[in-house]
Amino acid sequence: MDKHELPFIQDMFETIAQRYDLLNRTLSLRQDIIWRNKLVQTLDLSGNETILDVASGTGDVALTISSNYPSVKIHCIDFSENMLRLANQKIMKSHHLFIHTVCADAFDLPYPTDSFHAATMAFGIRNVMNKEKLLRTLYSHLVPGGHLLILELTLPEIKALQDIYLLYFKKLLPVIGRMVSKNTFAYHYLPDSVISFPTSLNFSKMMKAAGFRDVKWLTMTGGICTLFSGKRPLA
Numbered sequence: 091m092d093k094h095e096l097p098f099i100q101d102m103f104e105t106i107a108q109r110y111d112l113l114n115r116t117l118s119l120r121q122d123i124i125w126r127n128k129l130v131q132t133l134d135l136s137g138n139e140t141i142l143d144v145a146s147g148t149g150d151v152a153l154t155i156s157s158n159y160p161s162v163k164i165h166c167i168d169f170s171e172n173m174l175r176l177a178n179q180k181i182m183k184s185h186h187l188f189i190h191t192v193c194a195d196a197f198d199l200p201y202p203t204d205s206f207h208a209a210t211m212a213f214g215i216r217n218v219m220n221k222e223k224l225l226r227t228l229y230s231h232l233v234p235g236g237h238l239l240i241l242e243l244t245l246p247e248i249k250a251l252q253d254i255y256l257l258y259f260k261k262l263l264p265v266i267g268r269m270v271s272k273n274t275f276a277y278h279y280l281p282d283s284v285i286s287f288p289t290s291l292n293f294s295k296m297m298k299a300a301g302f303r304d305v306k307w308l309t310m311t312g313g314i315c316t317l318f319s320g321k322r323p324l325a
């Protein structure tokens with residue numbers, strides 16, 4: 091893996107894939123479903139678009155889009171074969187016809203530039219070192235007017251809430267994560283990666299620097315998840 095990515099990320103997801111969905115639902119108290127639904131509502135689709143879902147993991151973003159817009163074409167990419175294997179099983183069961191998965195690195199997308207009406211990335215950009223480069227890559231793969239939506243775990247802005255959250259996040263979450271996934275490292279890394287993610291203001295500046303306009307963000311569940319939105323300008 092090149093220097094755009096921390097070297098252990100791919101292996102970590104290969105290892106925890108089997109328990110990923112269960113832990114997602116449990117540790118977020120099923121809020122993750124609400125967050126992905128909000129992302130899909132914000133996409134504001136007509137129904138015929140082609141969408142790129144980056145770091146698609148076990149396919150939950152694509153399946154949520156497809157449940158709402160069955161004829162939208164969705165291309166999912168992720169570099170973890172194990173995560174994609176689970177995505178493919180879920181896609182087959184759901185009978186959604188227009189979801190395609192490809193094992194690929196987000197920095198080396200196997201698609202021509204200017205090809206997607208929207209790009210989505212849920213809980214993936216936190217793991218990427220060179221966020222600026224990834225944002226530029228996504229920008230170039232959108233058509234003019236295309237929409238980028240990024241969901242990411244963030245810290246509550248209210249200090250008292252942040253203290254309580256950090257207690258849960260740093261003490262309890264790693265214990266549950268280790269018990270269920272049998273991976274000690276992954277669920278210690280998770281809080282660290284959220285703490286070191288840029289503030290929403292700084293991340294929105296990165297999006298603007300990559301060329302996006304109309305950049306906004308929406309905090310959810312007291313600020314523990316943020317939905318970032320930006321558009322590639324028409325001209």
Ligand SMILES: C[S@@+](CC[C@H](N)C(=O)[O-])C[C@H]1O[C@@H](n2cnc3c(N)ncnc32)[C@H](O)[C@@H]1O
Pocket residue numbers: 095099100103114144145146147148149150151167168169170173194195196197211212213214217218
């Ligand atoms: C926390 S999971 C998120 C999965 C999914 N988007 C969701 O909503 O649950 C992060 C995913 O990003 C993938 N990932 C991280 N860096 C990547 C990269 N550079 N290229 C492709 N996939 C990447 C990991 O393999 C993992 O499946």
